[in-house]
Amino acid sequence: MNECSFIFVPGMRIRDTHKETLVRKNAISILLRDGLDGFSMQKLAKACGISVGTLYIYYKNKEDLIVRLGIEEGKRMLQETMKGFSPDMPFAEGLKKQWENRSAYWLKNQEAAKFYEKIKRTHYAGPIQDEITKSFRPVMQAFVKNAIANKQLHFMSFESYWSVAFGPLYTLLEFENKGKSVGNRPYKFSKKTMYETLELVLKALTP
Amino acid sequence: MNECSFIFVPGMRIRDTHKETLVRKNAISILLRDGLDGFSMQKLAKACGISVGTLYIYYKNKEDLIVRLGIEEGKRMLQETMKGFSPDMPFAEGLKKQWENRSAYWLKNQEAAKFYEKIKRTHYAGPIQDEITKSFRPVMQAFVKNAIANKQLHFMSFESYWSVAFGPLYTLLEFENKGKSVGNRPYKFSKKTMYETLELVLKALTP
DNA sequence: CAAATATAAATGAACATTCATTCATTTACA
DNA sequence: TGTAAATGAATGAATGTTCATTTATATTTG
Numbered sequence: 023m024n025e026c027s028f029i030f031v032p033g034m035r036i037r038d039t040h041k042e043t044l045v046r047k048n049a050i051s052i053l054l055r056d057g058l059d060g061f062s063m064q065k066l067a068k069a070c071g072i073s074v075g076t077l078y079i080y081y082k083n084k085e086d087l088i089v090r091l092g093i094e095e096g097k098r099m100l101q102e103t104m105k106g107f108s109p110d111m112p113f114a115e116g117l118k119k120q121w122e123n124r125s126a127y128w129l130k131n132q133e134a135a136k137f138y139e140k141i142k143r144t145h146y147a148g149p150i151q152d153e154i155t156k157s158f159r160p161v162m163q164a165f166v167k168n169a170i171a172n173k174q175l176h177f178m179s180f181e182s183y184w185s186v187a188f189g190p191l192y193t194l195l196e197f198e199n200k201g202k203s204v205g206n207r208p209y210k211f212s213k214k215t216m217y218e219t220l221e222l223v224l225k226a227l228t229p
Numbered sequence: 230m231n232e233c234s235f236i237f238v239p240g241m242r243i244r245d246t247h248k249e250t251l252v253r254k255n256a257i258s259i260l261l262r263d264g265l266d267g268f269s270m271q272k273l274a275k276a277c278g279i280s281v282g283t284l285y286i287y288y289k290n291k292e293d294l295i296v297r298l299g300i301e302e303g304k305r306m307l308q309e310t311m312k313g314f315s316p317d318m319p320f321a322e323g324l325k326k327q328w329e330n331r332s333a334y335w336l337k338n339q340e341a342a343k344f345y346e347k348i349k350r351t352h353y354a355g356p357i358q359d360e361i362t363k364s365f366r367p368v369m370q371a372f373v374k375n376a377i378a379n380k381q382l383h384f385m386s387f388e389s390y391w392s393v394a395f396g397p398l399y400t401l402l403e404f405e406n407k408g409k410s411v412g413n414r415p416y417k418f419s420k421k422t423m424y425e426t427l428e429l430v431l432k433a434l435t436p
Numbered sequence: 437c438a439a440a441t442a443t444a445a446a447t448g449a450a451c452a453t454t455c456a457t458t459c460a461t462t463t464a465c466a
Numbered sequence: 467t468g469t470a471a472a473t474g475a476a477t478g479a480a481t482g483t484t485c486a487t488t489t490a491t492a493t494t495t496g
Contacts, residue, residue, distance in 0.1 A: 034465085034466065034468090034469055034470055034471090036464095036465070036466080036470090036471085038471080038472090056352070057265065057351055057352040057353075058264065058265045058266045058351070059265045059266045059268070060352075061266070062454075062455060062456080063455080063456060063457080064454075064455075064456085065454095067474095072472080072473085073472060073473045073474055074456085074457080074473090074474075075457090075458080075459085075472065075473055075474065076471080076472055076473070078456090078457070078458080079470090079471065079472070083456075083457075084455095084456065084457090139350070140350055140351075143346070143347055143350040144264055144265070144347075145263070145264040145267075146264075151413070152413065155411075155412050155413050158412075159411075159412035159413075162411070162412065163412070176429075178425060178429070179422055179425060180410065180411075180414065181401060181404055181410045181411075181414075181416055181422055181426075182397075182401075182422055182425045182426045182429065184400065184410065184411050185396075185397035185398075185400035185401050185404075185426055186397045186426060186429050186430065186433075188400070189392070189396030189397040189398075189399060189400035190389075190392035190393045190396040190397070191392070191396075192396060192400070193391065193392035193395070193396035193399070194388060194389075194392045197388055197392075203387065203388045203391065204362075204366075204369070204387075204388075204391050205362050205365075205366035205369065205370070206358070206359065206362050206366075207387065207388075209388055215386055215388055215389055218385060218386060218389045219388075219389045219392055219393060222383075222385070222389065222393050222433040222434065223393065223433060225432065225433045226393075226429040226430060226432050226433035227429065243444090243445085243490090243491070243492080244444085244445065245445080245446090269480075269481060269482080270481080270482060270483080271480075271481075271482085272480095274448095279446080279447085280446060280447045280448055281447090281448075281482090281483080282446065282447055282448065282483090282484080282485085283445080283446055283447070285482095285483070285484080286444090286445065286446070290482075290483075291482065291483090
């Protein structure tokens with residue numbers, strides 16, 4: 023059942039891999055500019071300067087295209103979030119690492135991050151989350167388990183923990199995303215606000 | 230410039246106000262079922278059992294329809310969130326009230342709440358947020374100001390405060406929304422988790 | 437009271453676009 | 467030269483919106 027296997031055949035024309043990046047970048051920027059209901063295959067093909075038919079060589083259909091881009095970007099983001107992180111780390115240190123990684127990625131890859139956050143709230147989210155989850159759930163669970171065992175984290179329900187540990191960060195990054203916070207206050211994400219907030223979160227979670 | 234003013238004219242046929250509810254309910258359920266890109270005016274008209282043309286009597290166009298429904302639901306939700314709340318309340322009490330109101334509304338009006346959360350993340354969000362903001366910004370600002378003045382809340386940036394005060398609640402409600410939390414863990418919102426989380430938040434924010 | 441009237445509500449067929457998707461054909465390369 | 471990549475015109479369904487027409491009703495008139 024390996025979709026990637028292939029039989030070598032002489033004379034096979036090589037697929038233009040540069041084109042995959044082209045499609046991804048244009049798809050993301052159209053989706054952000056025009057929204058999900060302003061996105062179409064013909065618009066995408068035109069933006070890429072390729073034929074509509076070509077899109078159907080790379081992707082089974084529109085849904086497949088959106089879902090696969092979502093999975094790709096989600097994995098990329100989580101990969102970056104986990105850089106230099108290990109579930110054996112002391113709790114405060116590990117959480118800090120994740121906050122730093124996540125926000126650094128967000129600021130460096132604004133389009134990709136906005137795209138992922140947007141697509142997560144559509145009806146395409148299901149298969150995307152399923153795929154992402156598979157890869158990262160074990161690491162995150164181990165981290166919490168260790169922290170509680172080592173008395174670096176209060177005993178509490180997993181959802182309570184997660185919502186306090188990451189809810190505030192996501193809220194700040196959403197503000198950054200819009201450029202505005204609550205009440206349309208102009209907002210620019212800064213390390214200062216981030217560390218200020220992280221400190222509060224650690225105060226809440228740690229003994 | 231009052232759009233609502235009208236000149237009384239004999240023989241005016243009365244608009245069927247029941248129909249406005251019909252349109253709103255169907256629009257919301259189509260949007261939740263089929264997503265923004267699965268929503269269309271003809272589909273909506275058919276679901277309501279009325280003519281497409283009628284929709285264009287009530288709403289200028291599709292965007293106007295979505296935006297106005299968003300504003301309506303957003304205002305309704307915030308109205309409920311503020312029930313029995315006053316910016317003069319002691320901080321912990323006021324925050325608790327808002328958490329309770331918001332979650333109660335969410336559980337009682339699941340469709341409306343899901344709709345609002347979804348539409349907030351689309352390109353229709355701008356004008357919706359602008360309108361909502363106007364009504365509730367002053368109250369929320371006064372609450373924080375009072376709390377800091379009375380030393381019931383640490384001095385901190387507004388964004389830091391907001392993200393910690395409400396980020397975790399929104400995260401829990403999103404879990405409830407999906408029926409799953411992180412890593413596809415099945416999740417059902419309960420007052421127990423809510424109060425457990427609120428306690429952590431208060432620990433973070435109050436001296 | 438009942439018929440006529442005036443008005444806006446409501447209709448739905450019709451419009452030009454745009455949509456997702458297909459496929460016979462052409463192109464480029466190992 | 468054989469192969470898969472790439473094309474793009476074509477398809478039929480669906481899109482947002484319009485508008486000439488019909489319907490319902492509050493008021494006026496007889």
